[in-house]
Amino acid sequence: MVGSLILRTALVLAAAGLLGACSPAATGVGTSASPRTVELTMTDQLTFEPARIQVRRGETIRFVVRNASKVGHEAYVGTEEEQQVHAQKHGLVPIDRQWTTSHMGYGIHVAPLGSGVLVVKFDQPYQYVIGCHYPGHYAAGMRAVIEVAE
Numbered sequence: 001m002v003g004s005l006i007l008r009t010a011l012v013l014a015a016a017g018l019l020g021a022c023s024p025a026a027t028g029v030g031t032s033a034s035p036r037t038v039e040l041t042m043t044d045q046l047t048f049e050p051a052r053i054q055v056r057r058g059e060t061i062r063f064v065v066r067n068a069s070k071v072g073h074e075a076y077v078g079t080e081e082e083q084q085v086h087a088q089k090h091g092l093v094p095i096d097r098q099w100t101t102s103h104m105g106y107g108i109h110v111a112p113l114g115s116g117v118l119v120v121k122f123d124q125p126y127q128y129v130i131g132c133h134y135p136g137h138y139a140a141g142m143r144a145v146i147e148v149a150e
């Protein structure tokens with residue numbers, strides 16, 4: 001299962017690379033019909049790479065999230081306040097079952113060495129965060145900032 005997910009992601013990335021070579025849209029603004037792909041990596045150091053992502057207001061981003069870590073992580077998108085609310089709810093989910101839940105709001109759980117895709121439209125000019133709320137991870141700095149510009 002994990003193997004097929006990685007393979008599918010690899011094929012998608014290869015296709016995106018080919019398109020990028022000849023299409024100005026690949027570096028332009030993502031739309032709901034044609035989201036812009038942003039690659040995001042989860043690490044054993046409890047970080048997201050890159051730690052800072054810039055998007056245009058109204059843009060739709062397709063996050064291709066790769067977990068390069070030996071433990072499960074989540075990628076939850078929301079404002080800082082939404083991160084706090086989510087963290088409180090998340091504490092109710094048993095740790096051994098967290099990453100088996102594939103979708104939870106604007107978030108995904110990604111199994112160790114697995115990958116996943118999360119599509120989010122950014123309508124508001126807020127500063128958003130992608131956070132992981134597995135026990136201790138957010139406090140350790142497992143977050144990336146998303147800046148939405150006009």
Ligand SMILES: [Cu+2]
Binds near residue numbers: 137
């Ligand atoms: Cu984590």
